[in-house]
Amino acid sequence: MSEHHRMTRQRRVILEELRRLSTHPTADEMYGIVRKRIPKISLGTVYRNLEMLAETGTIRIVRTCGRQMRFDADLSDHVHAVCVRCGKVIDMPGASPAVHPGIPGPAGSGFRQIATRTEIIGVCADCTGGEAECEG
Amino acid sequence: MSEHHRMTRQRRVILEELRRLSTHPTADEMYGIVRKRIPKISLGTVYRNLEMLAETGTIRIVRTCGRQMRFDADLSDHVHAVCVRCGKVIDMPGASPAVHPGIPGPAGSGFRQIATRTEIIGVCADCTGGEAECEG
């Protein structure tokens, strides 16, 4: 119930490592990375810390059309490109999404708009040769 | 390995029922609906048929920031609005997304762009009163 958060070694290392990356790692990838410095850390701890860091606005959770959550320490407003083959997420600096609003749902359905989320779908350099099935 | 698909009763009913809806149901919701007409149908069959119908381009899989897949028989190009409280997806007719492209990733990373996916995040009429944690 409290709002006091302690800076444990686990939390510090997770944040340090995430900030070192621009690859938007999954929880599992973070687990692998952090384990090099804290071999006994558990995956549950990684999830709990990433979730808390996101709640306090220190990092962001990146939810793409892919199945796994990804995490990003870059809080600036930027667009992500998602590889439909491997799920990798890369930044698209300079891309600027714009949504010219329409009328939500069956006329005036009372939908209160908070934000817009745009991602670019494609195939990354490592995966060239395949096709997509991500939808919009 | 074949490309021949049979029109089974299960497949026909799933497609009929999906076409009757504009609510972008989850697999589980489809299961509930179809079971009224085919009580013994299994959830696995529902998933397999929805997947195949999507592969053949008859329907679309709608992947939002939410955890569950949703399905849509409306193949036209349209924007979805996602409720962050309940996950419901509604259509936003008239909304037109535009992405002014930037340079993908670390200069010329070879990302081949296929599409853009935009969704509107907000709170639906039934859920007014809460807040968000969906990211972009």
Added chain:
DNA sequence: CTACCTGCAAACCCTTTGCAAACCG
């Protein structure tokens, strides 16, 4: 007939949780 499809149930993957011990402040 027979390749494709179904129902069932178990397997899978990712994420979340309960709990007792460890730890920060």
Added chain:
DNA sequence: CGGTTTGCAAAGGGTTTGCAGGTAG
């Protein structure tokens, strides 16, 4: 010290899959 946090392991939810029996063409 006392409330947080951890490690472990099990539970949870959504989706996928193996299999043997059923069925469309």
